[in-house]
Amino acid sequence: MTLLSAQLSHPILLFPIQTIGNGTWIAVLLAGLLAILLYWPAAAALQRLGHGNLIDLARQAGGAPGEMAVALILGAALVFDAGAVMRETAEMTISFAYPHTPQTFAMVAVTMCALYGSSGRTVGIIRLGRLFLPGLLLTVLLVIAGSVGWGEPRFLLPLWGTGLQRILGDQVPLLSLFLPVLFPLLSVGEARDRQHLVRSGAVALGAYTALLSATTVVYLMAFPLPVGGSVAFPLHFMSRLTIGGRFLERLDGIWLCIWAFGTAIYLSAILHMAATALAGAFAFPSHRVAILPLGALAATVALFPPDMGRVLVDHFAAAPLFAAVAFGLPQALILLARLRRRGART
């Protein structure tokens, strides 16, 4: 849940709001339902697999070459996503709190957190998430509650935005919001209670969908279109509407820090997943071997685009790829593994 809620502070909804308009929250809701429908069979199949994860399923489906190919695809997608999120976090921090500081400075801090966080065991990342989840949720709910009074319900009209066709058409890029579903799929082999982990994944997807949808509704009420379609970091703009009374004039500095925890956990988990996938396929002695190279790669990816606009465009352009990796790949592997088993029997 923390991995998912960390994305709340990222500019993920900028392009959907521009294309779908007021109907974005409905599109998010539908994408969430679709994500649960696609996640459940894959998770259930992995649960039945015994002590294995997505990489083991890839071995069953395509042998050693298939396993390596899947690990490389997963690794590439996750490193790209981590790089984009690193850059977005650094840009957000610089633009909101430290306008005179070079962004590489923020990059160093973010990368350091991601490297240290991902170097531990999976259970450590889960504990980290559990530790920060109440604080993260509380701040998001406070921001939502603090912004409701500034909004006008009539700004939500027309309810379907630019039309039902766009809502349905943009489902694939929106599915990329749920990329962290790979975490339970890759760590299910290590879990003591596999059923609990799989169920938690579905609950987290549902809760995150509801939270993201509610945030979008309040945001669109407070920042009506076309203004709302030009804001890169919606939650941060909403946080500026929340006033802390006479003792704290501006709370967004504190929110920024708390959300930085969420981003750091997200990046830790993403790098951990990439390292686990590669370590499983290429028989590394430990996933730690891959952490530093992958972190360096992600930081390089993060520094590659010349400006923030380019990062946003590239990140959104890669959204269908992320959706394919998160939901298409597990389904394809299940199908291939089944076909292969059937072929072996006959």
Next chain:
Amino acid sequence: MASHEQLRSELARRLRHPENLGIRFHTFRVGPEHILAVFIQGLAHEERVRLWVLEPMKHLPAAGALESGTLAEHFAAPYTRTVQSLDQAIDGILDGDTAVFLNGAALLIETAVRPGGAGPAAGVAESFGQGLIENVAAVRRRLRTPEFIAAALAAPGETGKAALLYVEGRAEQQLIGQVRSWAEQRAGEEQVRRGLAAGRAARIGLLPTLASVPWPGKTAVLLDAGYVAVLVDGIAEALVAPVTAPMLLQGPGDEHQRRALAGIKRFLRVLLAFVVILAPGMIVAVLEYHQEMIPTTFLLALASVRETATLPIVMVMAGLEVLQQLFWTVPFRLQFNISAGQMLITFLLTVTFLTFVGLTGPLTAVSAVLGFIGTLNVVSYDLRNLVQAWRWAGLAGAALFGLFGIATVIFLLAVYLTQHESFGVPFIGETGTRFTVSRRSSAQRERGNAYGSPPSSG
């Protein structure tokens, strides 16, 4: 009641003799009969046992003249009572009485040490003393269960210098084995005392392998919750494993509080620990990077106050940190006998003087004093070290990058703490709940008088 041999073996089984340290069996032959005296060292007053039990036993009349019903008449103890069952006898032994068995009858002679009085009890009433047997007894007195085991640690060439403490059925066998092997390895390295004390902190990291607990009451509650402890002769503290967050946050006497109140106290300790860690860094971050967070009038007031301070805020805070560290270490190095209150007043006067001469501002001075008081409130010595180390990290993070720097430091600390495991038990985490300190401990289920059975004339 069964024959002498059967009785002896049943008692040995129930009291885990001879594995259990401090359980003493004395057998005398009186004609064809055997008379058996059982007591626990440390719980029973040694001089009383010698004068009231062992000496009279040597001069008992020969068989035939000795009747079990008149046994009490042969002992000159002021309080004795006859008990009917082995359970009652064991209860009495655990209270510190000496049980004398003859011909199927049991006589309890009150020999219990009364803490607070003279003799060996004085040193074990509230905190641990120097002697191993007295320290084991201080824990045993609070647990009062035969399941409590104090097993001697067998280090090569060294015996009777250290004991492994646990409650059977509460502590996991795997944990007991791990701690035993860890302690025995270190105990064998050199002298037991130095080997164990140094070994617990020798691991590279912010948390020790075994936590130091200076109170028998807290040790008893932890043992009852499934922890394992090591006591070393000559060291006035228990070394407890596994090291977990709930254990470090529990203060002395929490087990006697109501559950809600103890919970609030623990929460306040966590909050205060965070204040102590973050206060210097927060002041630097807010004043240097995030002035928009402060109300304008307050900011103007701060600006006017800061005019008196001649040094940059980061240097002032770092200087005050060094001053605090000196206050924590110098008196101990010079072996000054100074109380915490005296230390606080001296620190307060020093900081006031520094403010007066313009080396610090009022806000930084208040923060330093709060930090000092907060550090005093961190109940665990091990946690205090962690807090002090991370104050510096928080200050460095804030100086470099304001609130974002502090967030980075907190995240790195959180990663360390969530990944840290002690003997396979996470410091913070889901399985850590097995080791949360329960108030429903046997220390709370004491029956009757905790320091002895009700007196009866003998």
